[in-house]
Amino acid sequence: MAQNVVMQSEELFKKIVAHAKEYGFVYPSSEIYDGLSAVYDYGAYGAELKNNIRSYWWQAMTYLHQNIVGIDAAIFMHPTTWKASGHVDAFNDPLIDNKDSKKRYRADVLIEEYIAKLQEKIQKEIEKAKKRFENFDEEFFKNTNPRVKEIQDKIHQIEQRFKTALENNDLQEIKQIILDCEIVCPISGTRNWTDVRQFNLMFATQLGSVSDEANTIYLRPETAQGIFVNFLNVQKTARMKIPFGIAQTGKAFRNEIVARQFIFRMREFEQMEMQFFVKPGTEMEWYEYWKNDRLKWHLALGLSPDFYRFKDHTKLAHYANAACDIEFKFPFGFKELEGIHSRTDFDLSNHEKYSGKKLQYFDPEENKSYVPYVVETSVGLDRLFLAIFSSAYKEEMVENETRTVLSIPPALAPVKAAVFPLVKKDGMPEIAQKLWDELKFLGKVIYEDKDTIGRRYRRQDAIGTPYCITIDNETLQNETVTVRERDTMQQERMHISKVYSYLEEKTSIKTLLRKL
Numbered sequence: 001m002a003q004n005v006v007m008q009s010e011e012l013f014k015k016i017v018a019h020a021k022e023y024g025f026v027y028p029s030s031e032i033y034d035g036l037s038a039v040y041d042y043g044a045y046g047a048e049l050k051n052n053i054r055s056y057w058w059q060a061m062t063y064l065h066q067n068i069v070g071i072d073a074a075i076f077m078h079p080t081t082w083k084a085s086g087h088v089d090a091f092n093d094p095l096i097d098n099k100d101s102k103k104r105y106r107a108d109v110l111i112e113e114y115i116a117k118l119q120e121k122i123q124k125e126i127e128k129a130k131k132r133f134e135n136f137d138e139e140f141f142k143n144t145n146p147r148v149k150e151i152q153d154k155i156h157q158i159e160q161r162f163k164t165a166l167e168n169n170d171l172q173e174i175k176q177i178i179l180d181c182e183i184v185c186p187i188s189g190t191r192n193w194t195d196v197r198q199f200n201l202m203f204a205t206q207l208g209s210v211s212d213e214a215n216t217i218y219l220r221p222e223t224a225q226g227i228f229v230n231f232l233n234v235q236k237t238a239r240m241k242i243p244f245g246i247a248q249t250g251k252a253f254r255n256e257i258v259a260r261q262f263i264f265r266m267r268e269f270e271q272m273e274m275q276f277f278v279k280p281g282t283e284m285e286w287y288e289y290w291k292n293d294r295l296k297w298h299l300a301l302g303l304s305p306d307f308y309r310f311k312d313h314t315k316l317a318h319y320a321n322a323a324c325d326i327e328f329k330f331p332f333g334f335k336e337l338e339g340i341h342s343r344t345d346f347d348l349s350n351h352e353k354y355s356g357k358k359l360q361y362f363d364p365e366e367n368k369s370y371v372p373y374v375v376e377t378s379v380g381l382d383r384l385f386l387a388i389f390s391s392a393y394k395e396e397m398v399e400n401e402t403r404t405v406l407s408i409p410p411a412l413a414p415v416k417a418a419v420f421p422l423v424k425k426d427g428m429p430e431i432a433q434k435l436w437d438e439l440k441f442l443g444k445v446i447y448e449d450k451d452t453i454g455r456r457y458r459r460q461d462a463i464g465t466p467y468c469i470t471i472d473n474e475t476l477q478n479e480t481v482t483v484r485e486r487d488t489m490q491q492e493r494m495h496i497s498k499v500y501s502y503l504e505e506k507t508s509i510k511t512l513l514r515k516l
């Protein structure tokens with residue numbers, strides 16, 4: 001019987017990062033030169049897992065919706081794109097330095113972390129009270145307990161001040177909030193802060209080899225603009241009628257000030273974005289529709305619903321009239337996983353203005369042309385990878401030994417199955433090789449004949465392989481094999497001819513898509 005090993009979240013996160021490296025999922029980029037801050041490479045199993053997550057998203061978007069098509073736009077775009085989108089002027093983060101430690105922070109993150117700590121204090125009071133009272137009523141307690149009410153009022157006050165300061169771009173006030181909350185630098189422990197400044201997150205480079213002709217261009221900070229500038233091309237060539245969506249996955253780049261927490265915040269990352277073009281005035285209906293649809297997509301993975309929650313944005317981005325995040329419970333707390341934004345006609349109208357080209361849709365039902373409104377869903381592939389990987393990581397005690405297992409949903413698992421001949425003789429390797437030849441069409445399947453069966457199982461558990469198939473003495477007599485399931489470690493015997501369809505049923509992305 002397996003017993004879960006309980007760990008503090010910090011220790012757990014360290015183990016997750018170490019495991020990702022040791023087992024070929026994620027390495028620091030250019031590690032032989034000591035790495036590059038907030039840039040990572042995916043290894044043999046990481047690349048498979050990432051591809052599977054991307055396929056699940058792509059197929060759910062473009063195969064399950066008649067009115068969504070996918071594109072693949074270039075990373076480089078005409079520089080005016082970023083003027084029109086507002087990124088040149090407004091894609092900034094407020095940064096602040098601690099004069100003693102010389103460390104740089106995002107001022108908004110310092111305040112958000114301070115609020116999160118206050119929320120933790122409330123949670124602790126609730127946990128304490130739960131133990132004291134029978135028939136505990138949490139809502140009543142929150143509304144009446146003086147200590148909790150005091151903290152809640154404090155949070156509300158800070159949030160209000162912070163929201164107003166962000167809306168007015170009042171950097172002095174943001175610094176004042178940090179001082180009033182007595183927030184200290186975690187390194188130096190002091191409150192010796194510089195003023196808050198804005199910092200543009202786009203990476204710039206030069207186009208062309210002759211410097212005279214060279215033009216400053218940007219590495220795209222979001223994939224969405226490649227969709228907006230192609231709106232009419234796609235609408236016409238794919239013969240789409242409003243409402244319709246355009247989906248895209250691809251790299252995005254941001255010169256993040258604070259790049260911590262492994263692949264949670266990277267400088268080079270991948271986004272999976274879908275812009276849904278709708279009739280003006282219907283955008284709020286579609287905003288609600290996509291909030292539900294996207295949560296359902298996440299929940300189909302089978303992780304606990306308690307890992308997800310919605311959070312409305314405190315400050316709306318320069319393009320949005322409504323926006324929220326789906327947050328995920330990472331080992332370091334609830335953080336943004338996906339954004340759902342009602343972007344109005346901001347982007348298309350601005351591209352019309354800057355390009356001088358019409359980006360309008362002729363609506364045959366209305367008998368008129370208009371600039372569509374847009375509801376966007378945007379999720380980071382790397383962040384989703386971290387969510388799935390970190391929630392899958394488990395250590396269990398099995399017969400006085402620690403078993404490390406990645407309970408990745410089988411449909412996304414990097415390796416679908418492993419085939420083992422029990423021993424390297426008696427014709428077992430030949431049967432195993434023949435089975436592998438059949439199973440390889442399911443996805444990545446491993447053939448392994450080294451070490452004891454127990455060690456082979458453990459290696460597969462550690463990379464999340466959901467099924468291991470063993471060819472043994474009984475196979476030679478009646479053509480049956482054992483199929484061992486990763487999470488329960490239970491073994492089932494079945495005829496070798498049944499294995500392919502059994503595994504296909506359990507490990508195909510279609511099993512997830514059918515739940516949607």
Ligand code: GAP
Pocket residue numbers: 221222223224254256263264265266267269270271273336337338339376378379380381382383
């Ligand atoms: N087009 C809208 C947009 O880009 P965003 O909230 O800035 O919105 C969308 O980004 C998603 O991209 C986030 O929810 C997150 O999952 C991912 N993301 C953003 N910045 C990231 C970073 N530096 N590293 C990894 N993922 C990031």
